Amino acid sequence: MTPNTGVAWLTGEEDAAWRGWIEATQRIAAAIEHDLRNDSGLTFDDYEVLVTLSEADGRAQRMSELAMSTVQSASRLSQRIDRLADRGLVERRPCEEDKRGWFAVLTDEGLASLAAAAPGHVESVRRNLFDHLSPDDVVTLAEMMPRLASSFHAARAHADD
Amino acid sequence: MTPNTGVAWLTGEEDAAWRGWIEATQRIAAAIEHDLRNDSGLTFDDYEVLVTLSEADGRAQRMSELAMSTVQSASRLSQRIDRLADRGLVERRPCEEDKRGWFAVLTDEGLASLAAAAPGHVESVRRNLFDHLSPDDVVTLAEMMPRLASSFHAARAHADD
Numbered sequence: 001m002t003p004n005t006g007v008a009w010l011t012g013e014e015d016a017a018w019r020g021w022i023e024a025t026q027r028i029a030a031a032i033e034h035d036l037r038n039d040s041g042l043t044f045d046d047y048e049v050l051v052t053l054s055e056a057d058g059r060a061q062r063m064s065e066l067a068m069s070t071v072q073s074a075s076r077l078s079q080r081i082d083r084l085a086d087r088g089l090v091e092r093r094p095c096e097e098d099k100r101g102w103f104a105v106l107t108d109e110g111l112a113s114l115a116a117a118a119p120g121h122v123e124s125v126r127r128n129l130f131d132h133l134s135p136d137d138v139v140t141l142a143e144m145m146p147r148l149a150s151s152f153h154a155a156r157a158h159a160d161d
Numbered sequence: 162m163t164p165n166t167g168v169a170w171l172t173g174e175e176d177a178a179w180r181g182w183i184e185a186t187q188r189i190a191a192a193i194e195h196d197l198r199n200d201s202g203l204t205f206d207d208y209e210v211l212v213t214l215s216e217a218d219g220r221a222q223r224m225s226e227l228a229m230s231t232v233q234s235a236s237r238l239s240q241r242i243d244r245l246a247d248r249g250l251v252e253r254r255p256c257e258e259d260k261r262g263w264f265a266v267l268t269d270e271g272l273a274s275l276a277a278a279a280p281g282h283v284e285s286v287r288r289n290l291f292d293h294l295s296p297d298d299v300v301t302l303a304e305m306m307p308r309l310a311s312s313f314h315a316a317r318a319h320a321d322d
Contacts, residue, residue: 007279007280007283007284008283008284008287009283010283010286010291013299013300013303014291014299014303016303016306016307017299017302017303017306018286018290018291019306019307020302020303020305020306020307020308020309020310021186021290021302021306022209023232023306023307023310024306024307024309024310025182025186025190025306026232027232027309027310027313028309029186030232031313048183071184071187071188071191118168119168122168122169122170122171123168123169125171125179126169128312129179129182129309130171130175130179132308132309132312133305133309137305138174138175138178139174140301140305141178141181141182142174142175142177142178142181144181144294144298144301145177145178145180145181145182145184145185145186146177146180146181146184146185147181147293148181148185148188148189148290148293148294149181149184149185149188151289151293152188152192
């Protein structure tokens with residue numbers, strides 16, 4: 001029993017990349033969440049839901065699609081939509097074709113809250129991320145990060161086969 | 162009152178980088194956490210605490226330093242250490258010089274749990290991140306991510322002035 005035989009441990013360069021990835025992604029997410037809560041009373045996941053709905057046809061999206069596009073479990077998203085509905089920022093609307101299905105819909109008040117939060121949020125994203133990146137870094141990330149995200153879309157498509 | 166005047170909205174390239182950043186970092190963290198819980202019963206934050214202690218002098222670190230190095234609030238870290246202590250993986254030890262201070266110490270059982278979890282965790286990190294990166298991508302991230310993380314160290318140093 002030599003369980004560690006054959007393990008492809010991280011190289012020095014990979015280890016630096018991975019430790020840096022963990023710390024940078026956690027600190028940036030925490031700082032931006034902190035700013036957003038202070039400025040607008042929204043969590044980062046709330047904000048993502050509002051943005052996604054604001055860009056959807058009729059400002060509405062099926063709950064199941066919204067969970068996938070915002071990387072949230074169906075149960076957590078459902079609780080989040082309840083809280084946003086309590087504040088008047090979204091509404092639940094039954095799906096006409098599918099009696100078990102529900103849509104989340106962005107209200108006018110939700111759109112106004114998003115519009116009010118956006119300038120401060122963008123400033124926070126700049127201060128915590130883009131102010132520390134060169135133009136070349138941005139080009140690199142604009143190619144690399146969507147590619148990394150898309151590897152999960154491929155995995156999901158295979159799982160659905 | 163035109164609150165959006167003067168806002169430096171994200172450029173197309175920045176927007177792609179930021180949306181990709183959010184999705185990639187969230188999906189990778191969720192996938193690695195899922196694998197770690199399934200394989201070893203540890204959360205990602207548990208694993209980070211055990212790694213940090215395993216690399217510290219005498220496998221011990223002050224609670225306040227451990228909170229900073231693992232990007233956790235003092236209260237959340239304290240609850241986590243309680244749960245890890247219940248499982249025999251860490252111990253709390255009072256600090257001899259400072260009567261209000263406490264150390265967290267990795268036990269032999271904690272070190273054994275970490276050693277048992279590590280091969281599967283490294284495999285998960287490769288499958289979810291490094292398998293989708295070229296050698297050049299790794300060099301780029303090994304420079305960029307620690308630099309982004311260090312911008313928060315500088316901010317903390319100023320806040321302590």
